[in-house]
Amino acid sequence: MNTSPKCAACGGSNLELGKLRGADRTAFIPKRSRSKWRCFRVKIIATSCADCGAIALSADPDKLKEVIGEGQ
C-alpha cells in the first residue's frame, strides 16, 4: 500500500499518526488465523486528521497478512 493515506471523512491528507491513550493493549484479533490454538494479536494504528479531527483505526497490514497466512 503505497498510496498516501487520506482522511475518510474530509479527504484531507494532513494525518497524524498516534495511538489511543488507555487503549494501548487493544488489538485486533482476526477470526481467520493460521493457528487454531494460538490467539494472534494485531496492533492497532490510530491516525487523526489535523483538518477535521476524524480518527481512523487500522491494523498493521503486514502483521495481519502474517497472522492469516497470506502474503508469504
Ligand SMILES: [Zn+2]
Ligand atoms: Zn479529515
